[in-house]
Amino acid sequence: MVELISGAGQRQEGSIMTPVNNxxxxxxxxxxxxxxxxxxxxxxxxxxxxxxxxxxxxxxMIILDVDQCPELKQIPLQLRLRDIEDFLHIRVEDEEQWKMLMWDHPDAQAILQPYLRKRTHNSPNAIG
Incomplete structure (x- = not known):
């Protein structure tokens, strides 16, 4: 799997992927x-x-794009932080959303901060 896209889940709650409960x-x-x-x-x-x-x-992972997910608080990705220079960019709706995200690695947010790009309002694919 090279790309995972999820969208238009207006009534869905919780997680995209969950362990099997039974x-x-x-x-x-x-x-x-x-x-x-x-x-x-x-x-x-x-x-x-x-x-x-x-x-x-x-x-x-080279691109993480988060848009119109106001309740998203946790992204439990285990990235190889030693090879992070290959991580091209992270796009988020706004800086406040970025600050509220919780990561599994204690230094992940600080290490990934230079790769953060705010989504521009006039083009959903543009990087500002």
Whole structure:
């Protein structure tokens, strides 16, 4: 999987990906691996609070795009921070949303800050 796009989930709440509830907790994964995921687009998901209940390992993520997800508070991505120079950009609706996000790695937000791009209002794909 190279790209995951989710949008227009007006009535959906919670997470995009959740562990199977009828599986005993001892057999549920402690993380999910998406080794080929390069791009994650989360658009028009007003009730989304987290993208997953367990950490997601994304070794080749280069673009994270979050737009119109005001309730999103957690992005449990496990990025290879030592190779972060390959991370091209992160687009968010506004800086306040960025400040409120919780990450699994304690230094992730500070390390990723230079790659943050605010979405411009006149073009949804433009980077400001």
């Amino acid at each position: 599986t005993p907790s001892s057999f549920q994964p402690s993380s999910i691996s998406l080794p080929k995921l390069e791009r994650l687009n989360l658009n028009d998901l007003p009730q989304l609070k987290s993208i997953c209940e367990v950490p997601i390992s994304c070794d080749f």
